[in-house]
Amino acid sequence: MAACGAAVGYVLGGVLALLLAGNWLAQYSQLTSAQNDASFVEARSLLDVLKGSRSGYCTDAEMAYFRELVFRSEYLKDAGRIHGGKIDCSATSGRPTKTVGEFKPDSNNRDNDIIAYSNLVPIRDANLKRAGLQLGDAYVVFGSHLPASPGPVSMHLAINVKDAEAGDSGLAPTGMLDNNGPNPAAGWRAHLDNKLFATRCSKLHFNCVTAFTSIREALHGEASAIAGTSLTGGALGIFCGMAFSFMYRRSRDLCQQLRRAVERDKLEIAYQPIVNLSTRKIVGAEALSRWTDEEGNVVGPDSFIKIAEEHGFVGEITKRVIQRTLRDFSKTIQNRPSLRLSVNVTAPDLIDPEFLPMLEEALKRYKVSPKNVVIEITERSTADSAVAMETIRILRRNGHSIHIDDFGTGYSNLDRLLYLFADTIKIDQAFTKVIGTESVAVAILPQILAMAKSLNLEVVVEGVETDRQADYFSLGAEKMFGQGFLFGRPVSIEEFLSLLADDMSKMQVSSDHAAARVVNPAGLQIVGTRTA
Numbered sequence: 001m002a003a004c005g006a007a008v009g010y011v012l013g014g015v016l017a018l019l020l021a022g023n024w025l026a027q028y029s030q031l032t033s034a035q036n037d038a039s040f041v042e043a044r045s046l047l048d049v050l051k052g053s054r055s056g057y058c059t060d061a062e063m064a065y066f067r068e069l070v071f072r073s074e075y076l077k078d079a080g081r082i083h084g085g086k087i088d089c090s091a092t093s094g095r096p097t098k099t100v101g102e103f104k105p106d107s108n109n110r111d112n113d114i115i116a117y118s119n120l121v122p123i124r125d126a127n128l129k130r131a132g133l134q135l136g137d138a139y140v141v142f143g144s145h146l147p148a149s150p151g152p153v154s155m156h157l158a159i160n161v162k163d164a165e166a167g168d169s170g171l172a173p174t175g176m177l178d179n180n181g182p183n184p185a186a187g188w189r190a191h192l193d194n195k196l197f198a199t200r201c202s203k204l205h206f207n208c209v210t211a212f213t214s215i216r217e218a219l220h221g222e223a224s225a226i227a228g229t230s231l232t233g234g235a236l237g238i239f240c241g242m243a244f245s246f247m248y249r250r251s252r253d254l255c256q257q258l259r260r261a262v263e264r265d266k267l268e269i270a271y272q273p274i275v276n277l278s279t280r281k282i283v284g285a286e287a288l289s290r291w292t293d294e295e296g297n298v299v300g301p302d303s304f305i306k307i308a309e310e311h312g313f314v315g316e317i318t319k320r321v322i323q324r325t326l327r328d329f330s331k332t333i334q335n336r337p338s339l340r341l342s343v344n345v346t347a348p349d350l351i352d353p354e355f356l357p358m359l360e361e362a363l364k365r366y367k368v369s370p371k372n373v374v375i376e377i378t379e380r381s382t383a384d385s386a387v388a389m390e391t392i393r394i395l396r397r398n399g400h401s402i403h404i405d406d407f408g409t410g411y412s413n414l415d416r417l418l419y420l421f422a423d424t425i426k427i428d429q430a431f432t433k434v435i436g437t438e439s440v441a442v443a444i445l446p447q448i449l450a451m452a453k454s455l456n457l458e459v460v461v462e463g464v465e466t467d468r469q470a471d472y473f474s475l476g477a478e479k480m481f482g483q484g485f486l487f488g489r490p491v492s493i494e495e496f497l498s499l500l501a502d503d504m505s506k507m508q509v510s511s512d513h514a515a516a517r518v519v520n521p522a523g524l525q526i527v528g529t530r531t532a
Contacts, residue, residue: 001237001238001240001241001244002234002237002238002241003234003237004237005233005234005235005236005237005238005240005241006230006231006233006234006237007233008233008237009229009230009231009232009233009234009236010226010229010230010233012229012233013222013225013226013227013228013229013230013233014219014226016222016225016226016229017218017219017221017222017223017225017226018196018215018218018219020151020153020222020225021151021153021196021213021218021221021222022196022198023151024149024150024151024152024153024155025153025155025196025197025198025211025212025213026198026200026211027150027151028147028149028150028151028155028157028198028211029157029198029199029200029209029210029211030200031147031150032146032147032157032200032209032211033200033201033202033209035075035147036131036143036202036209037202037204038074038075039074039075039076039142039143040131040133040142040202040204041204042073042074042075042076042142043075043076043133043140043142044114044133046069046073046076046079046140047114047133047135047138047140048135049069050066050069050079050135050138050139050140051135051136051137051138053065053066053138057081057088057137058080058081058088058089058095062089063080063089063090063091063094063095066079066080066090066091067091069091070091070092075142075143076140076141076142077092077141077142077143078090078091078092078140078141079091079138079139079140079141080093080138080139081137081138081139082101082103082134082137082138082139083137084101084102085101085102085103085104085105086099086100086101086102086103087100087101087103087139088137103117103119103120104117105117105134106118113135113136114133114134114135115133115134115135116131116132116133116134117131117132117133117134117139118131119132120132120139120141131143151221152221152222152224153213153217153218153221153222154213154217154220154221155211155212155213156211156212156213157209157210157211157212158209158210158212194214194215194216195212195213195214195215196212196213196214196215196218197210197211197212197213198210198211198212199211254293254299254303254304254307255307255311257293257294258291258293258299258304258307258308259311259313260294261291261293262308262313262316262317262320263316265320265324266291267289267290267291267317267320267321268289268290268291268292268492269287269288269289269290269321269324269325269328269493270287270288270289270290270490270491270492271285271286271287271288271325271328271490271491271492271493271496272285272286272288272483272488272489272490272491273285273483273487273488273496273499274286274340274342274460274481274482274483274487275481275482275483275487276480276481277461277470277473277474277480277481277482278474278480280470280487281503281506282339282487282499282500282503283338283339283340283481284339284340284341284342284374284481285329285339285340285341285342285496286341286342286343286344286376286483287321287324287325287341287342287343287344288301288344288490289301289305289317289320289321290490291304305317305346309346309347309348312348314346314348314349315348315349315352315354315355318343318344318345318346318349318355319358319362321343321344322343322358322359322362322373323362323366325341325343326341326362326363326365326366326368326373327366328493329341329368329372329493330366330367330368332497332500333368333369333372334367336500336504337369337372339372339500340371340372340373340374340401341372341373341374342374342376342403343373343374343375343376344376344377344405345375345376345377347378347380347385347388350377350385350387350388350391350392351385351387351388351391355391356391356394356395359373360398369399370398370399370400371399371400371401373400373401374400374401374402374403374424375392375395375400375401375402375403376403376404376405376426377392377402377403377404377405378404378405378406379404379406379407392421393421396421401423401424402421402422402423402424403422403423403424403425403426403460404422404424404425404426405426406426406428406462407425407426407427407428407448422457423457423458424457424458424459424460425448425452425457425458425459425460426459426460426461426462426483427445427448427459427460427461427462428462428463429462429463429484430463431444431445431448432461432462432463432464432465432469432484433463435468435469435472436468436469445472449473457479458479458480458481459473459479459480459481460481460482460483461473461480461481461482461483461484462483462484463483463484464482464483464484464485464486464487465484465485465486466486467486469484469486470482470486
């Protein structure tokens with residue numbers, strides 16, 4: 001993961017380096033173009049001064065005057081007289097003995113009487129720009145020294161003349177750069193022929209400035225950015241690798257711990273009361289598996305059941321739960337044969353060929369009738385499985401009651417209820433919680449209850465925590481049962497049997513009171529009373 005992270009960081013660093021280099025090029029071309037525009041403005045203003053000189057054509061006095069103007073100006077490099085494209089005299093070369101020229105103007109760049117030249121005179125200093133203007137027989141050569149590079153990337157400049165096709169777009173047209181520079185026709189900034197470049201054309205005059213660099217120079221200049229992203233990527237890779245490794249080891253460790261817990265019968269079983277909502281009497285219990293790992297962390301059933309399903313031993317957990325539940329309640333059921341025990345069965349259990357024989361064997365061993373054992377399934381557990389559906393039919397024929405758990409959150413529909421041979425639905429606690437609120441889910445409850453009544457199904461309401469919730473379902477209801485903290489939390493077998501004993505005592509007291517109210521008139525004796 002560290003290596004992969006560093007590699008990804010290196011690639012991203014290269015992309016970032018090219019983006020940064022492009023920004024540096026854009027800044028450089030813009031800075032150079034701004035200086036070029038400033039030199040053009042100064043040169044244009046001095047042309048009128050040169051044209052109006054009255055010192056005599058190419059006299060010593062006029063050349064001295066030209067030299068003074070060049071010396072005082074910031075960007076002017078030369079000034080003189082030109083005729084027919086040939087320089088007659090200049091501030092830098094005086095009156096040449098040999099003909100200088102003939103220079104050809106850029107005819108497409110005329111501005112009224114202004115004639116533009118791209119390379120008016122030989123320039124000894126390669127850092128000086130080669131641009132000139134002519135007005136009448138006066139000319140100037142102007143430019144500025146190249147600005148320092150604003151960034152760490154080695155940059156190169158190409159300064160050329162744009163033609164009329166470029167207009168004021170700010171971009172140089174195709175073919176306006178020399179053979180050493182890139183073609184700026186692709187746009188303001190582009191990547192072409194292993195080079196990056198940014199072009200800026202003046203809106204005041206005829207020059208275009210293109211700053212360019214090679215990919216190799218760009219990457220070398222931004223080596224620190226690449227190194228930074230590589231290190232960051234490597235660090236993130238290490239972090240992710242450690243996180244994944246930890247999660248993998250934890251998952252693997254949990255799986256091994258869970259296997260050991262199942263083999264050593266270390267899973268705990270808690271029982272939550274199920275009551276008749278009309279009488280508030282306990283009629284059954286749901287067996288719920290609980291597990292604390294070897295480090296003392298409580299692991300939720302959703303988590304460890306999923307691990308067991310993924311690793312193929314969830315059937316062992318189901319077997320342990322069924323056997324433990326039947327063992328815990330075998331004697332109690334003999335004294336209270338109407339008590340029903342609910343056990344959860346997963347999708348893998350329903351397609352396991354050993355499930356039905358295991359269940360039948362356990363019932364015989366602990367002498368418990370199938371009618372006392374409720375099989376709770378979810379609608380998802382039978383989706384697209386003919387084997388699971390057949391298992392449910394066999395369970396129903398054997399006398400087991402079939403409950404559909406978490407009804408309303410899965411594939412709940414009328415056809416499936418009929419097809420599953422279910423006799424009870426368990427309303428998910430998500431619906432119970434919205435009672436007394438303005439949630440739209442409240443409107444669904446009457447429809448669920450009406451459907452259950454029309455199909456003659458019993459209903460178990462999960463998550464009942466308040467009397468208001470219990471009263472909502474118990475008013476005028478038949479075959480309505482409740483399960484939740486209002487009636488009792490999941491407890492050990494000892495605590496549940498204690499709750500059951502208290503419940504039976506209350507029932508006995510209630511029965512005795514009812515019998516005392518039945519009076520035989522023939523058995524009454526009238527006893528005389530004294531009056532004062």
